[in-house]
Amino acid sequence: MNVEQFLYHEARLLDTHQLEAWLELFTQDATYWVPLERDQKDPIETSSIIYDDRTLLELRVKQARHPRAHARLPLARTVHQVGNVVPLEQKNGELHVSSTLQVIEFRNERQRLYGALVEHRLRRDGDSFRIAHKRVDLVNSEGELDGVAILF
């Protein structure tokens, strides 16, 4: 599987609500980061829209399956459109990949559109990859956002 195919595979797992399989793409030491601020350097002393380690990411997936998760029941239907995939560099056994992401979300008679610059740090795993770090910079991260109950 090449890098593009892997990112498309990841997007497809999200769009088909295979959230547990999506979670398995992440390494045990993975971080998943949706910064609040543009060019945000630090996830510890500045808030983030999402800053999850593997444990929190797992809790996020579990919440999505809870029978009284009001904002996630039903889960929004989505299309994650991955584009502009550019492998940047290989460093410490990880491939840094830049891409763009458009997400169309539909739920409760409302369609929403997100755009983001994305960075993955991938580790080879047999024929595929594992995600060691994923950073999603939404173009409107600093804007007035309605509640976000999807994953990017």
Place this chain on the structure above:
Amino acid sequence: MAANEQLAMLIQPDRVHRAVYSDPAIFELEMERIFGRAWLVLGHGSQLPKAGDYFTTRMGREPVIVIRKDDHEIGVLVNRCAHRGATVCAEGRGNVERFVCPYHGWSYDRAGALRAVPFESNYEKGKLPSGLRAVPRVALYRGFIFASLASSGPDLDEFLGPAKSSFDDFADRAPGGELEVAGGVFKHAYNGNWKLMLENHLDGAHPAYVHASSVAVARGAPEPGKPGEEHYFDIAVRQMRQNGAPDAVWEGTGIWTTAHGHGYMGDYHSDDRLVAGLGNPAFDDYRKRLAEQVGQEEADRILRVTLWNTIVYPNCSFMSQFRQLRIIHPLAVDRSVVYTYSFRMKNAPQRMFRDTVAFANVVNGTASWVLTDDLEVYERLQRGLSSGAVDWVYIGRGHGRDIDEADGTRRGATGTSEVFIRGQMRAWLDYMTAQT
């Protein structure tokens, strides 16, 4: 326009008419009579350390600039050029010498006075306006910035009344009393009336239902690390678990409402490590620093205060203990946006602020486990209240058992009482029908 007698019919002791949440004409009247009259929380002095520092915000729907003037006082200016009406300052924050209108170059100093007008000789002498409209009343309490669009009315001291104690708690906890806004601002919006948020934040009967899913996943989370070795998110997991506290804990919590619609709730947390950071070396260090500033006895008193949310009606809700403050901006009868600020105690250990940030992310953040379910419910409330099939909204939990206390507050008979909503509605009617 609704006459005062008609408005009075909408608010009854234990129920209110749905029009209060869904009628656009009433919303217009609220902007004029509530947001145009009350003291509104705008921010904190730490956002403006130097002369010329400013940030933009809204008072109700009015765009305003909050600025540190040359005399170091804080001014609030309506962000609207006196000429043709463009906003003179782009949204955001920064430092300026002059505000220059992008349209025709009229420029204003830090106090809003008109300083230069291109083609000035073409205007009739004596006809030029003097400057940007200044918001008539601005006042500070414990570093928090308040302003009122009305030139008369109760002063800030009278307006806050017993709710001052919540700001005291916020500031007193900081060694040296020094707080600063830090760590980014969440801005979340929802398709619902502004009052829905204020009515939710002191509602002890909702967490077990609205937050059932986050309580469940938090209970399944790994046990928190040993004191001093906590995961960065432990504080938030603890908080989510507390939302699942037994009914008796909620019932036993104190809840008060004051004149002018404010309210606050005693703490329902039974987790010592969440509240007092017991065993946590950073928290021990903090306690020591606080005692060095105010003495051990006063430090003990400060740390014994257990407040949860405080509502300052009509635009603010804050958690003094966890240093989070929310300002609500009504946009339309069915659309609101909330800005959530975190505060750093300047002289406390760094770890304390990391906990504040983690708490904000997981509990109050736009994509958090907790807030997203609240927002879903606000939108469902708005949909239900938009229906004309049923007119009345019942706010009677604990009604008839409210207790008037010596300090002028009214206490709910139990912690899940809707006494605070009844207090907000009384204030709503006072503002809406006041003769000024």
